[in-house]
Amino acid sequence: MTPPDRYEPYDEPSQPLMRVDGYRESQLRTPSRPLYKRPATLTEITGPLNLAKKLKVGMNDLSRIKQGAPRAMGQLIWVTGRLLDEDAMPVRGSVLEVWQANAAGRYVHKADSGNPAPQDPNFFGSGRCVTDREGRYAFLSVKPGAYPVPNHPTRWWRPPHIHFSILGEGFMSRLVTQMYFPGEPLNGIDLLLKAVPDEKGRERLVARWTPMMQLERADVVGFEHDIVVRGHRATPMGF
Amino acid sequence: MAHRRVPTPSQTIGPFFPEHFVGGADHDLTFLDDKSKRAQGQKIYIGGNIYEAERLPRWNCVVEIWQPDANGCFAHPNDPRRARADPNFVGWGRRSSDDAGWYDFITVKPGGYADPLTGKPRAPHIDISIMSSGLMRRVVTTLFFPGEAANVQDPVFNAIPDAAVRERLILRPEKLERAPNDAIAYRLDIVLQGEGETPFFVD
Ligand SMILES: [Fe+3]
Numbered sequence: 430m431t432p433p434d435r436y437e438p439y440d441e442p443s444q445p446l447m448r449v450d451g452y453r454e455s456q457l458r459t460p461s462r463p464l465y466k467r468p469a470t471l472t473e474i475t476g477p478l479n480l481a482k483k484l485k486v487g488m489n490d491l492s493r494i495k496q497g498a499p500r501a502m503g504q505l506i507w508v509t510g511r512l513l514d515e516d517a518m519p520v521r522g523s524v525l526e527v528w529q530a531n532a533a534g535r536y537v538h539k540a541d542s543g544n545p546a547p548q549d550p551n552f553f554g555s556g557r558c559v560t561d562r563e564g565r566y567a568f569l570s571v572k573p574g575a576y577p578v579p580n581h582p583t584r585w586w587r588p589p590h591i592h593f594s595i596l597g598e599g600f601m602s603r604l605v606t607q608m609y610f611p612g613e614p615l616n617g618i619d620l621l622l623k624a625v626p627d628e629k630g631r632e633r634l635v636a637r638w639t640p641m642m643q644l645e646r647a648d649v650v651g652f653e654h655d656i657v658v659r660g661h662r663a664t665p666m667g668f
Numbered sequence: 669m670a671h672r673r674v675p676t677p678s679q680t681i682g683p684f685f686p687e688h689f690v691g692g693a694d695h696d697l698t699f700l701d702d703k704s705k706r707a708q709g710q711k712i713y714i715g716g717n718i719y720e721a722e723r724l725p726r727w728n729c730v731v732e733i734w735q736p737d738a739n740g741c742f743a744h745p746n747d748p749r750r751a752r753a754d755p756n757f758v759g760w761g762r763r764s765s766d767d768a769g770w771y772d773f774i775t776v777k778p779g780g781y782a783d784p785l786t787g788k789p790r791a792p793h794i795d796i797s798i799m800s801s802g803l804m805r806r807v808v809t810t811l812f813f814p815g816e817a818a819n820v821q822d823p824v825f826n827a828i829p830d831a832a833v834r835e836r837l838i839l840r841p842e843k844l845e846r847a848p849n850d851a852i853a854y855r856l857d858i859v860l861q862g863e864g865e866t867p868f869f870v871d
Contacts, residue, residue, distance in 0.1 A: 446804065471747055592681070600734045625677045630674070
């Protein structure tokens, strides 16, 4: 299958603002000068297609340290979805990475060492896989806990979320995003989710419930989350 | 018409990108794995500091690069010369800036090429992306080499009208402690915001 050869600029209201009121780090790190427009050349419309050879994949169980080990605390979840391009074509063979807090809202990361929430020695906390022929990915995990952003004047709590990093099929389809859970009251006050001006854009960040009877196992709650990366293919799609 | 899909919104990478995702030799592009041959071309080392506002070093940025091989080819279907691409070169690397804000890569000097899309010659260059807690979208720019005749015609280099600003994207030869002995070392600091701010491009 041919990878995308055409990348249009992002539709601005569907992408987040760079400077977010109340999110101090965004004020300190966002460039202050306007961005320059550059033409797309071969470098921008290509990208590494064989990263699954360089990066270790096949880590799709975040709920335990290794196979056969005891499972982490919390509600088991099954997260699956498809990686698509703007023509709704599956993006195959793309490396996809996820990481999240444990059920108590703490990360397996040295930068979270000041967090008073407990660590869970049985929680692995991150995964990496490669999308299949349908562009599908799947992870087993536990539902992440919400966590308060330290010392924030508005008592900002991050709602439960999973971080996603998608390598895609080209430099221009690289995407780092977060997935939110449906029906969470904290979604409404989250500064990062609210940074997307367009309501439809915000909805694209929230997963859907999977009906229980569609799941292969009875001990998990399922979420379905499709992700769309930029790119159009040379052959126009059907009418 | 086929159903158009709108790209999923970007969100910040946050402070907790797993350390084991940026470990090992992912910042060394000169080989694929222990069994593979070395990539062709001149080995180079690129290092520098990343700064946020007030020129404070920024640790824990995730930095990625993408470049053609020593002959200016990409192992990618969009490149008509892909059959000639170096099989031992993947062109992609990733590094996390350390506690002092330092990032670095070991790679080979990219070749220039005649761009089929713009009809213009591309000077040797490396595309770089920076992701960080606080950056709601990645920032992207392109690094160029000093003394390259092709720089003056390069369509990306010339997308920045101000020559003094453009200069900030040119790698500077410098003796760097962490550079391997057999590599030519270059330095390029990245200023996310403030005086001497690096020019970034629309993603
Ligand atoms: Fe988070």
